[in-house]
Amino acid sequence: xxxxxxxxxxxxxxxxxxxxxxxxxxxxxxxxxxxxxxxxxxxxxxxxxxxxxxxxxxxxxxxxxxxxxxxxxxxxxxxxxxxxxxxxxxxxxxxxxxxxxxxxxxxxxxxxxxxxxxxxxxxxxxxxxxxxxxxxxxxxxxxxxxxxxxxxxxxxxxxxxxxxxxxxxxxxxxxxxxxxxxxxxxxxxxxxxxxxxxxxxxxxxxxxxxxxxxxxxxxxxxxxxxxxxxxxxxxxxxxxxxxxxxxxxxxxxxxxxxxxxxxxxxxxxxxxxxxxxxxxxxxxxxxxxxxxxxxxxxxxxxxxxxxxxxxxxxxxxxxxxxxxxxxxxxxxxxxxxxxxxxxxxxxxxxxxxxxxxxxxxxxxxxxxxxxxxxxxxxxxxxxxxxxxxxxxxxxxxxxxxxxxxxxxxxxxxxxxxxxxxxxxxxxxxxxx
Amino acid sequence: xxxxxxxxxxxxxxxxxxxxxxxxxxxxxxxxxxxxxxxxxxxxxxxxxxxxxxxxxxxxxxxxxxxxxxxxxxxxxxxxxxxxxxxxxxxxxxxxxxxxxxxxxxxxxxxxxxxxxxxxxxxxxxxxxxxxxxxxxxxxxxxxxxxxxxxxxxxxxxxxxxxxxxxxxxxxxxxxxxxxxxxxxxxxxxxxxxxxxxxxxxxxxxxxxxxxxxxxxxxxxxxxxxxxxxxxxxxxxxxxxxxxxxxxxxxxxxxxxxxxxxxxxxxxxxxxxxx
Numbered sequence: 058x059x060x061x062x063x064x065x066x067x068x069x070x071x072x073x074x075x076x077x078x079x080x081x082x083x084x085x086x087x088x089x090x091x092x093x094x095x096x097x098x099x100x101x102x103x104x105x106x107x108x109x110x111x112x113x114x115x116x117x118x119x120x121x122x123x124x125x126x127x128x129x130x131x132x133x134x135x136x137x138x139x140x141x142x143x144x145x146x147x148x149x150x151x152x153x154x155x156x157x158x159x160x161x162x163x164x165x166x167x168x169x170x171x172x173x174x175x176x177x178x179x180x181x182x183x184x185x186x187x188x189x190x191x192x193x194x195x196x197x198x199x200x201x202x203x204x205x206x207x208x209x210x211x212x213x214x215x216x217x218x219x220x221x222x223x224x225x226x227x228x229x230x231x232x233x234x235x236x237x238x239x240x241x242x243x244x245x246x247x248x249x250x251x252x253x254x255x256x257x258x259x260x261x262x263x264x265x266x267x268x269x270x271x272x273x274x275x276x277x278x279x280x281x282x283x284x285x286x287x288x289x290x291x292x293x294x295x296x297x298x299x300x301x302x303x304x305x306x307x308x309x310x311x312x313x314x315x316x317x318x319x320x321x322x323x324x325x326x327x328x329x330x331x332x333x334x335x336x337x338x339x340x341x342x343x344x345x346x347x348x349x350x351x352x353x354x355x356x357x358x359x360x361x362x363x364x365x366x367x368x369x370x371x372x373x374x375x376x377x378x379x380x381x382x383x384x385x386x387x388x389x390x391x392x393x394x395x396x397x398x399x400x401x402x403x404x405x406x407x408x409x410x411x412x413x414x415x416x417x418x419x420x421x422x423x424x425x426x427x428x429x430x431x432x433x434x435x436x437x438x439x440x441x442x443x444x445x446x447x448x449x450x451x452x453x454x455x456x457x458x459x460x461x462x463x464x465x466x467x468x469x470x471x472x473x474x475x476x477x478x479x480x481x482x483x484x485x486x487x488x489x
Numbered sequence: 490x491x492x493x494x495x496x497x498x499x500x501x502x503x504x505x506x507x508x509x510x511x512x513x514x515x516x517x518x519x520x521x522x523x524x525x526x527x528x529x530x531x532x533x534x535x536x537x538x539x540x541x542x543x544x545x546x547x548x549x550x551x552x553x554x555x556x557x558x559x560x561x562x563x564x565x566x567x568x569x570x571x572x573x574x575x576x577x578x579x580x581x582x583x584x585x586x587x588x589x590x591x592x593x594x595x596x597x598x599x600x601x602x603x604x605x606x607x608x609x610x611x612x613x614x615x616x617x618x619x620x621x622x623x624x625x626x627x628x629x630x631x632x633x634x635x636x637x638x639x640x641x642x643x644x645x646x647x648x649x650x651x652x653x654x655x656x657x658x659x660x661x662x663x664x665x666x667x668x669x670x671x672x673x674x675x676x677x678x679x680x681x682x683x684x685x686x687x688x689x690x691x692x693x694x695x696x697x698x699x700x701x702x703x704x705x706x707x708x709x710x711x712x713x714x715x716x717x718x719x720x721x722x723x724x725x726x727x728x729x730x731x732x733x734x735x736x737x738x739x740x741x742x743x744x745x746x747x748x749x750x751x752x753x754x755x756x757x758x759x760x761x762x763x764x
Contacts, residue, residue: 060616061634063658107501109530111648111744119653127654137663138655284663287671311498312529314522314547315663316655323652 066133066249067350074128088340089121107305108312108324118327122336126343130269130279133248133346134261137284137316140323141277141339145244145264146172147332148278152240152260154330155322156294157208159185164202164209166193166223168216168456171443173242177211193221193228194385200231208293210237214253215245218403218439218463219377219456222386222393229257236291244268244430245399249353254283256393260318267430268400271345271352275338280322284315297321303329352432352468357397359474360466366475367404372482374405374460400467401429406460406485413438413460416485422469422477434467434474493567496521496548497539500532504539509600509759510573511751513540514564514591516582516606517680518629518665520547523581525651526744527751536755537573543587545672545679553672553679557583557687561590568595575600577755581740582606582712583684589693589720596698601758603702603751606709606737608716609690613681621678625669628677633662638708638736650741657741694723700761701727702754704747706735728754 064072078087094113096102104110113119127139142148153163165177167190177188191198193212203210210232212223223241232239238259243251247268253261263269265277288297289310297317300306304324309317327333345352364378375383379390379398390398406413416438417425423436427443437443440459444452452458466474490497490504497504498521511531513524521528521540532538544563545553554560564587568576576599580588585607592599613621620628637658649655668676694701701724705714714731721727732739732746740747 061631063630063634104530104533107529107533108526108651109533110526110748111650111652113648113653119648121648121653124648124653128649128656131654131656131659135659136656137660138649140654284660285666287667290671305501307501312501312522312525313651313660314520315660315667316651319655320652323654 069129069132070349071347073132074125086122086125086340086343088336090336091120092116108307116336117331117333118323120336120339123334123339126334126339126346127279129343129346130248130263131281134281135252135254135283136261136281138319139279139281140319140327141265141279141334143278143332143334144276145242145262145266145278146176148262148264148280149173149176149242151322151326151330151332152262152280153181153186153209155296155318155326156238157186157296160206161186162204162207163188163211164199164207165190166212166216166221167191168193168219168221169213170217170242193223196224196227196231199228203231203235203237207235207237209240211240211242213242213245214251215379215399215401218461220379220384220386220398220402222379222389222398224389225253225256225258225393229259232259233257236293238286245401246394247349247353249350250357250394250396250399254285259283259286264430265342266428268353268356269346269349270342271349271430271432272341273428273431273433275341277334277338277342282316282319286318288317301325354396355468356400356466359468359471360400360402361397362471363464363466363474363478364402366478370482372407372486374407376402376404378402401463401465403461403463405458406462406482408460408485408488410440410459412485412488413462414441415488416462416481417441419481419484420477421480422473423464429463429465431465432468434469435465437463439463492539494549494551495544495564495567496542498522498528500528500538500540502532502538505537506572508535508537508573509575509577509755510537510539510568510571511577511579511755512564512568512591513538514578514580514584514587515541515543515546516584517684518546518632518668518677519581520664520668522547522664523740524579527579527740527748530748531751531755534752536577539568543584545676546668547672550672553676554683555679556683557586557590558689560587560683561594564591565594574598575759577601577603577758579603579751580605580607582737583611583680586611586684586687586690589690589697592697592699593693599699600761601700601702601754602697603704603754604717604720605704605747606706606712606739607703607720608712609694609720611684611687611690611712613685618681618685621681625674625677629662629665629669632665632711633658635710636661636737638706638734638742650744657738661738661741690720691723694720697724697726699726700754700758702750703727703729704739704750705729705731706737706739706743707731707733708735709737709739711737
């Protein structure tokens with residue numbers, strides 16, 4: 058054995074953030090289903106409230122079970138810490154509102170999950186935060202969209218629905234040239250496939266509902282801070298570098314050189330907006346995390362087989378998977394995602410909207426629902442579900458056609474998945 | 490606040506020159522933020538606090554001082570004019586050597602010296618020195634692994650420092666990387682050279698006119714408890730606290746243990762000074 062080394066990724070998925078419970082010896086992470094935690098005395102209470110000592114006070118701010126999940130994902134991402142939230146959407150919201158207020162501006166990839174797009178395009182705009190959406194593949198567009206009041210660049214590691222691979226090193230460089238952080242949604246890749254901080258991103262969030270939990274049983278989000286962004290040097294973030302009246306004049310950047318963002322997010326964002334994760338949810342997601350490397354590898358292996366099958370079918374017009382030679386980001390994917398490009402992708406079925414509907418309704422193994430990242434394979438036909446009311450021209454702008462089908466490939470026997478798809482393709486072909 | 494060009498974090502409370510003063514001195518490639526909980530606690534419990542960024546570290550710009558004596562000279566120059574009647578000097582690792590030298594310079598104004606994760610001589614291994622020179626990122630990884638107790642570091646500190654949900658190991662690495670980026674890639678080599686070259690430890694320990702507290706980590710791989718023995722033996726008035734399951738990064742791994750040791754020591758020495 059050579060010199061000192063960090064524990065391996067697989068070890069961290071099982072152990073990071075936890076030791077056997079000191080009170081009971083429990084090996085599994087106990088569910089601390091308690092809203093609040095007793096103080097030793099008044100002095101202890103005061104020092105906890107004033108951040109002179111570390112500890113749990115009230116489960117909206119922190120909870121022992123949730124903290125294990127937070128410290129585990131931070132270890133897996135190589136971040137300085139994390140905050141677990143009620144959902145991935147809550148994690149995105151927490152990141153934004155910690156960094157900025159009314160009058161600020163975000164530059165975001167236009168290839169976003171619909172929920173994220175809604176938050177940025179409509180809801181945050183109502184609160185005075187505007188977003189410019191750009192083609193994630195155009196570095197010039199990212200650069201050109203930055204304004205004096207821009208406070209964040211944001212994209213997904215794999216965009217929706219075409220799996221645009223975010224060029225994190227170059228987009229991060231543009232952000233840093235302007236004293237701005239890059240936030241990425243890493244839900245589709247998980248730290249098993251990509252560690253965005255190693256590539257230059259500053260903040261990462263996950264919808265833990267998806268692959269991290271992995272079993273479709275709990276909604277949750279995780280916001281992770283890489284500890285790499287120099288908020289003080291930037292000068293753009295008074296919420297982090299100037300005294301905060303709402304916490305006894307605390308200047309978070311003086312308290313912590315590398316983790317002031319998380320301090321502010323927890324001391325203000327969790328406290329005031331309250332979108333915390335329950336310990337039950339944290340426990341369920343932790344169970345998923347324990348097998349993340351095994352599951353993600355199998356997800357990717359199965360996906361490659363399904364992609365190869367679909368790409369060879371005459372009734373399939375196009376498969377959008379970055380490992381295919383037809384995908385515009387293949388070279389970038391080889392560099393940034395050597396372990397694979399995840400298990401969620403879209404393909405285009407030849408034919409009408411009715412053919413797409415028939416295809417989905419003919420599947421037996423795939424479940425027709427609005428989620429991804431489950432152990433079970435999932436399918437959705439955007440034109441008849443999530444984008445049902447969207448006009449064709451807007452669908453086209455979003456990269457969606459009448460025949461677009463989104464699959465989330467699970468852990469079943471891949472032969473069964475292919476057989477299921479073959480049957481559905483045959484049924485769809487009969488629809489004119 | 491800035492003290493003659495040196496940045497000092499005041500523990501989240503306005504500095505009061507009438508109070509006994511606790512001066513925190515960080516170790517190599519670190520800054521004041523390693524003392525976040527201990528400094529906040531003491532500042533809110535009857536002390537004036539100065540958690541310094543040593544010359545050339547963090548917000549104290551300019552070159553890093555090249556010897557322990559030079560660091561102590563610079564710190565003494567900055568804090569000697571303060572009106573505070575008595576000082577408790579608290580140093581971690583390299584900072585503990587600075588505390589010893591600083592005690593000589595401030596003489597009777599020093600009520601006590603708390604030496605955390607200390608050693609004398611504080612020799613840096615050849616492997617680490619080579620890595621520091623040839624491959625600084627690898628050196629920082631080595632330090633980071635060795636700075637955390639082997640049994641627990643990769644896993645859990647309960648609760649996290651400075652609050653639940655924070656990852657102790659990666660905070661330490663990111664801080665070292667930040668210092669290298671902001672203050673210069675040579676800071677680590679300069680600090681280690683200063684530790685390696687320092688020969689005055691035993692003399693300074695014998696010359697202490699105040700009580701000394703040794704806070705040692707039972708699982709410290711950088712400065713194991715046995716490496717502190719020469720200094721312990723050289724001190725006339727000493728207290729030794731060994732923290733179980735605690736590594737070199739003791740303020741983060743065992744914040745309550747370090748705080749308790751410092752609080753108890755501060756209460757004793759300042760009570761004695763007042764009497």
